[in-house]
Amino acid sequence: MNEIKQLLESNRKWSEAQKSNDPSFFESLVARQTPRYLWIGCSDSRVPANQILNLPPGDVFVHRNVANLVIHTDFNCLSVLQYAVEVLKVKHIIVCGHYGCGGVEASLVGGTKGLIDNWLGHIRDLSQKYDDELSQLSGEQKSARMCEINVLEQAENVRRNSIVKEALKRGQDLHVHSLIYSLKNGLLKDLSQH
Ligand SMILES: [Zn+2]
Structure with missing residues (x-):
């Protein structure tokens, strides 16, 4: 077969x-279709939104791209965001990264991987912004911290987005969360509580 x-x-x-x-x-x-959650996660095959959250079809509206980036000019992500917030009226936007993210690690080690280098350039910019902190770390610790920074910064991009700002101004019940997933134990951690 x-x-x-x-x-x-x-x-x-x-x-x-x-x-x-x-x-x-x-x-x-x-x-x-009345999902309560919008999930913005990594395309990594090991991080499927519904399975991790243990939720059935119908509960999560999903957008995934390499390294769970929220870029202000990415009309794919922005269209998902607008539809989720304004039409579906989700209550929670979850930006979820994961430790050991290949996209994040590729941006740290440099080198060229073709077209995707342009996309990962957004993470490279972040690693420069946090260079003071990251230069104290190495190996797995550095990668892990960069994965966390990336989630926090992408969630900040969601908060700064006009679609979300307008919704909050209208009094819509909407919350943005920064989660990170461990491939090692299958558990999510809420970074906004740390
Ligand atoms: Zn990833």
């Missing part, structure tokens, strides 16, 4: 399992 056939078979089994657990599962999902 080729790989796509295997995927379709896997999907069919999943669909059947959902229906046997809850016969109205798909009908209620089709009827409306």
Whole structure:
């Protein structure tokens, strides 16, 4: 069986399992989309939003890119943000990074990886901004701290964004969170509490 056939078979089994657990599962999902959370995370295959949060389809609106960046001119991310805030009216925007992020680490070691260097340049700018702190660290510690800094800075970009600022001005119930995920134990940590 080729790989796509295997995927379709896997999907069919999943669909059947959902229906046997809850016969109205798909009908209620089709009827409306009212997620409470917007997740802005890394594209890394090991960090899937719904599975980590243990939430079913319908609960999380998701945007993922390499190294979970929120760039002021990225119309893909901004369109997701606007739709989530103004149409879906999510209550929580979660920027989630992860330790051992390949994008963050690539930006620290330098070298060239082609087109993606331009995207990772945003993290390189941040590593220069935090050079005093980062130069005291090395290896895994340095990478881990840079991953945390990146999440905090991207969440700050969300807060500074006009879509979010306007929503808060209107009195919309909206909160921005900075989380980081550990591949080693599968746990999330709230960086805003540290
Ligand atoms: Zn990553």
